[in-house]
Amino acid sequence: MARKPAYVKFGLLVLILPALYATLTALIEWRPKTRRWTGIDFITQFERRLRPLKTALRGEEAVGYLGDHSDPSNGELQKNFQLTQYVLAPAIVTDRRPTRYVVSVLPWTPLLEQEMRRQGLVLLKDFGEEVRLFEKEAP
8 A cells, every 4th residue: 555645644634624623613612501510409408408307207108298289380389399209208298198297398378377277287396497397186
C-alpha cells in the first residue's frame, strides 16, 4: 500500500477539523440547560417533615388521611396526599376505611377543624410543620 502524499493528509485535516469543531459547538449549545442541584429536593424535605410521624406510626397497618384530595384540579392537595402515602409506606394511607389513627399534612384552617370534629377526631400530637396525628374518639 502506497503512502499518501502530504497534501492529501493536509486536505483531510482541513475537512475533519472544522467538522469536528462544528459538531462539538452544536453539542455544547444543545445540551439541556439544567438547574444546579442543591442537594435537597422537595421529596427529601417532605420525608424529613414526616419522619417523626412515621416513627410514631411504626407497626400500624393503615392510617386515615384528613383532607380533601378528591379534587383533581387542586394539585397541591393531590401532591400532599400522594407524598404522604409514599413517605408512610408500608402503612396504607386511606380515607376510604375506618382507622384508629388519622394524619393530616395541611395548614390548620377552620374547615380542617370542622372536618376533625365531624369525624370525631382528637389531636394526639402536633409535630409542627403542618404535620398532625389524630386519634378517633372512643364511642
